Amino acid sequence: LDSGKVTPHFEVVAVQDIVDEVLTQNASRAEWSGTTFKVVRTRLHVRTDAALLTTILQNIVSNALKYAAGSEVLIGCRRHRYGLSIEVHDRGEGIAEEHLPLLFDEFYQVRERGDRDVEGVGLGLAIVKRLAHLMSLRVSIRSVRGRGTSVRIAGLPIVSTPERIRRVKPDRFASPLEGLRVLLVEDDEDVLLATATLLRKWGCVVQAETGAELSVAPCDLVVTDFDLGGGIVGADFIREVRRQAGRDIPAIVMTGHDENRVREELGQQDIPILSKPVRPSELRSTMIALSVGRERNRQAQAAV
Incomplete structure (x- = not known):
């Protein structure tokens, strides 16, 4: 917004x-x-x-x-x-x-x-x-x-x-998320499993990673925790995914830290930051907004 x-x-x-x-x-x-x-x-x-x-x-x-x-x-x-x-x-x-x-x-x-x-x-x-x-x-x-x-x-x-x-x-009402390919990154395995299950319930195709290694399949959206352990933060993952894809894939960061600190690390204003504990409705509405925007941009580019 x-x-x-x-x-x-x-x-x-x-x-x-x-x-x-x-x-x-x-x-x-x-x-x-x-x-x-x-x-x-x-x-x-x-x-x-x-x-x-x-x-x-x-x-x-x-x-x-x-x-x-x-x-x-x-x-x-x-x-x-x-x-x-x-x-x-x-x-x-x-x-x-x-x-x-x-x-x-x-x-x-x-x-x-x-x-x-x-x-x-x-x-x-x-x-x-x-x-x-x-x-x-x-x-x-x-x-x-x-x-x-x-x-x-x-x-x-x-x-x-x-x-x-x-x-x-x-x-089937939330069609913007049906088939959305999501790269989910979270170092807590219990949280990773629970979030992946929720995303799949919404119709997303989920690649779940703990952050220890990065093996990226084609994706439409990155949802990542900020602190991933081993000196790695979500901003590092987002930059690497975008580098491999050759484009600015939309991303969402989840964190328990101060938003200003996280925003400074990200260096971008267009990446939503959600405070933990993240409400499912908040995550879902943010994903819908990003996926709808992505689809409209794609349609506009195709029209050109």
Whole structure:
């Protein structure tokens, strides 16, 4: 988003497909946390960027699962004069009024004395706000302490008689990652196995390496830890992969270090840096953004 490389690609989609995809992504987590999803289904279609809208809804639902675990989460749509809104309501503890104006600020997290720790760094809603702005959508939050929180994504243009509809089964919705060749580099073998399994579940073709040696098959994306042991860092791997490939292959760096230090070592602003522990939804949305950009660049070059 900071580099300006995320641009919407609008098409006609069934709203329920997007909702179903997010429910599928979060089914296991909801079961583990004792959270119940209630869905008001819709047959309406809208013109939107399916991947970006999925990311927006995913971040909102992820927050509901974090802060309202064990409650009921309702997802539904409302038709308005100026389009459609998707709404997410939970019955959690709610948010104090003084926090509401700050929720969309980067790195802001609601913290009260005695609260339990929750994962994340406070970027979910900031990303929601910026993606919504890109697509001319409006996101608002209402919350009452002790009663729950409601989030609304408004301004989706309804297509009443769609001629071309993108109909995709929920498990195939994230098509930008299907068949994506990923070089995954991580010196912790348990983390390497877990991450590789996750990427393969998303449809990626994964080459998993511990960093001890570099044997590179053709790849579309490098996902690497920063510290790989033996004096080697992820920046070294990225440079070597790009040298062998003869082109700037997109890359993502995962780290527990200060971002400024890692950025200085990388020497490039266009490589996303994700802070550990990395949320699957954050990794997935970053990969989708990079893979969509790669595909559009390829198409543009082919057209020229």
